Amino acid sequence: MVFEKETIDPAAQEMLQVAEEEGRETTWDLREQMEPQCGFGDTGVCCNICLQGPCRVNPNYNEKGNQKGICGARDYTIVARNLVRHTVGGTSSHSGHARHVAELFREVAEGHVDSYEVKDKEKLMKVADKLEIETEDRETNEIAKEVAEEAIGNFIGFHGEELSWLEPMVPESRYQIFNECNIIPTGINDAINEAMHRTAMGVDSDPLNLIFGNLQTALADFTGCTIGTDLSDIIFGTPEVVESEANLGVLDEDAVNVIVHGHEPVLSEKVVAAAKKLEDEAKEAGAENGINVAGICCTGNELLMRQGVPLATNFASQELAIMTGAVDAMVVDIQCIMPSIQSVANCYHTEIITTIPFSKISGAKHIEFNDSTADQDAEEIVRTAIEAYKERPKEINIPDYKSKLMAGFSFEEIENILSQVNEDDPLSVINDAIDEGDIKGICLFAGCNNTKVTHDKNHTEVAKGLVENDVLCVATGCVANALGKAGFMLPEAVEEYAGEGLKRFFSKLNEELGKELPLIWHMGSCVDNSRLIEFVTALANHKGVDIGEYPIVASAPEPMHEKAVSIGSWCVTIGLTTHVGVLPQITGSRLVTEVATKVAKDVYDGYFILESDPEAAVEELVAELDERTWVQDMKA
Amino acid sequence: MVFEKETIDPAAQEMLQVAEEEGRETTWDLREQMEPQCGFGDTGVCCNICLQGPCRVNPNYNEKGNQKGICGARDYTIVARNLVRHTVGGTSSHSGHARHVAELFREVAEGHVDSYEVKDKEKLMKVADKLEIETEDRETNEIAKEVAEEAIGNFIGFHGEELSWLEPMVPESRYQIFNECNIIPTGINDAINEAMHRTAMGVDSDPLNLIFGNLQTALADFTGCTIGTDLSDIIFGTPEVVESEANLGVLDEDAVNVIVHGHEPVLSEKVVAAAKKLEDEAKEAGAENGINVAGICCTGNELLMRQGVPLATNFASQELAIMTGAVDAMVVDIQCIMPSIQSVANCYHTEIITTIPFSKISGAKHIEFNDSTADQDAEEIVRTAIEAYKERPKEINIPDYKSKLMAGFSFEEIENILSQVNEDDPLSVINDAIDEGDIKGICLFAGCNNTKVTHDKNHTEVAKGLVENDVLCVATGCVANALGKAGFMLPEAVEEYAGEGLKRFFSKLNEELGKELPLIWHMGSCVDNSRLIEFVTALANHKGVDIGEYPIVASAPEPMHEKAVSIGSWCVTIGLTTHVGVLPQITGSRLVTEVATKVAKDVYDGYFILESDPEAAVEELVAELDERTWVQDMKA
């Protein structure tokens, strides 16, 4: 098959054919033109932190070359500083997202906006309980206000204060470890500030100190993610199982196609509502099927989880959606939006609409989205799409590929499902299956796409390998999207891919439930990786062990964004051994690499597996799960 | 003379000879080994913001090459993002420094620490007035507490709130311009967070939007600097004119030599006090002259300004201080500390002592400095130096070069001096001299050293050129240090270097004062660039014009740190045309370069002059001052 070096997604392959025929440039072309990539930057040993740079030191310990930057910084200092700054980029991204939700939530709680409300009171009460906020005999709004203040306090926390959202999210034993290493952040913004400062020229040059700084920043990131998830659930509802579809085939020739792309539910939820409302206007404009909203990246995941909105595609293939000629508007907010989409859209009738003041694209239409005028803004956006639809040329290329999928596996929904099996002790359903050997453990799939590897290939191959080895898999972000497109999020996939133990687990479960669960569980967007930690903390507490002793691993087969760096960092800190399928830019320092892949285990139980070969990765992940179980058995 | 390519400082030249003889590696050797530096990084067109990178695009518009990163990011996006992240590095550095002072101040105000106090009540009242905090009939501590809360509020300020420290620092007309461009930050930490987020992969790719984001971050930096200066003055005293000496000749063969290096006065003030207290212990250990404290970088400037402590040297030559063999301990806190000092110290008896938890150097001794145990910590540090002194080998090489200098020109002290000439209207002394043509205008010298140019050469040559052209010059940071070493901060220098007009200005002034002022005025450390803005705001208000219309320029002849990037950015935003003597990493984008060097003028009156040739720089700076005066004359 053609284009198999670029992607394993048949819809994307078909579109690459179209791109070639029409002479359009894609990210894969740019990738090819970029080769060979600079080996210094690629291994993290290029420093540009002061105006004396760039300094590049020789990452090859066996050859002659510069071993120090102009200021005397060694490979390990340069690599560790770059790593910390990547984590800061990730933390500021997640927390920027979460902060927007927190600010909106405060407005909601204070009754300043009409367009949003506390939709899920149960979740509000749960979050309030977690934060030890009094809930009895209190008005919902009073509780909401206090939760909002607490959330904002976690962002602005200043030296001497402490993050209240972090402690209840992990087992006590784990928080103890954080405490012993002195890596508990005092506030998200504060952690970001200090991390940027310590990595400035002539501040921290001790690689171990920098690495601890990295983990501290990562815990701030984790806290931000959790706040993002919790408050989004309160405002938009906690996800429950839904059915939908994924891949470019969800685009509808006979509808106004609006793609929402980026990360926040705040805007996109309103676009979905506006699309429903303006259905008739679309029909009047000639779109028989009205308006079809589909998602890309995590905005897509957010809407899929809560509204069953279909996924158009994931990160790497975002340009290809436009090349179908069927997208009337692509509405973007923040993160993972390739600047190239505007150049692609220039060749089509598609409107690229930016919505956030600090996230613009030259040449795109900017329709500013304000929480207080959310409904009107969303209507203006949808109307812009309807107008564009009128200009849509006849010739379009929608690839005929889409897969059904199930999503909506919030921790609450998982608990709910399990309690239908065992009302008194829902978590025992999982832990017993592990004890009985039906399940070898759990793996969280997270992360993006990265053109350094074939699109979606690592995702599907690592997943295939793990489920075959009886690992219960959950997924978020663009890997969830990939696994959805590839059919793994369906009950049928159990029969096709699962190992014998996992099959037994599902068949027992399905039988008792009287319905069929999908093989891999879609937990949501990037910030929703927090759901997995909530899940595994509950499981570990239930089992009476620390997360570092529980058979849990994580895998980011195709990491791209700085967010993946921060998520990976906190996964390891929280005790999950974490596979990374594209080499992170740390390999230029033997010291930093050894700490990440080996020494980390001694302190945090979790460590990094850097492995680009999916088969080898599966082997190592399975070995890690086996080892954890074996150690537990020895202790028992 | 030898080593004149590296440095024009005779003490440094002598030490480079020693280094060569003893086979020691210096930053200049590392610099040489680094050549050729990578042209992509050097011009800002290398992106490493996601794990698909590094992407490098062709900065040469006339040749073939990659014009886009893998995600489609163009040169202008990549350059603008890198620029913003540099400014964030600078902002987090200054504000990290200021935050420490603010936290300490809060502790002082609340009576939680004994080792520090409100030393300068007058300054406290002035700051309280500026912030519109009630001062009448209130206890000092009450006022201090409110000022402290306000300071901390400026750091943690959250969306929707506003920076109270910024508005009173600039003319109303200037604040108006900030407002119109929507670049007023809501909080220092908040600005840092948003700047990191907007520069993450797939967020902001519009270069103009990014540049406005850069300026917003820079204003947060300016606010942080101002808070740092104001609160340091309150705790440690507002500087008044002092006399001292500068250059390696200040090291004393017969004393325990303690070098304080870095940026904060909090620690170093205590080291000075401890040194006085432990004088006898040093003598007992055999050091006839007791303990000699000298400074490097801005810690040095802080102590010089307030205590008359001599300057050992500035940034580029920090390693050379150790190579004298006469430094018993080099105590460092944060910023501009070359990691190489430890490798150098390994060849000597010198103890490198780190003091701040997030700023360590592998191999150095760490003596943690806590505000609450400040006196004891400082004593431990000084005793460590005394112990090291006992191990000092006989053979030392202190170059016999030092210059006398005067420092201490805080805005308050300048006002005080001017009011001795004209009590009712002190500022008219300057403004009249400008009107009469004795002074062509004012130049602020700021910034570091950068091994891309000959050490201290740009500093002295640009200064020479400007004073010859009747420009009244003030200086901070490592350029102040350079000009001090070179003898510009003495009254004698007026005769030697000043143009006729400037000579007239000084002779009138000196006559009326009955004492002699130095040619160039030392205003303090990097954060003290805020003093200049306070000064020029007063002058512009006095003249009834905006800063953009006032004959004021800035020059960073040898910028190195990210702090220089943020200072330069806010100088331009505040209306100062700003010369930069080492090309910043923006030249790979024609668009960004044009905005910085041209378009900025239309919006902010200030713009960047990128010019590595000092003569050409002088010409352009003088032309800018002339133009401003000429425009004013036309209007009058």
Ligand code: SF4
């Ligand atoms: S901080 Fe050091 S290694 Fe980095 S660019 Fe500057 S001189 Fe080079």
Ligand code: SF4
């Ligand atoms: S953000 Fe874009 S230009 Fe930068 S490294 Fe990633 S793909 Fe390359």
Ligand code: FES
């Ligand atoms: S030298 Fe290649 S990324 Fe800097």
Ligand code: FES
């Ligand atoms: S390619 Fe040289 S700095 Fe990246």
Ligand SMILES: [Fe+2]
């Ligand atoms: Fe995402």
Ligand SMILES: [Fe+2]
């Ligand atoms: Fe400085």
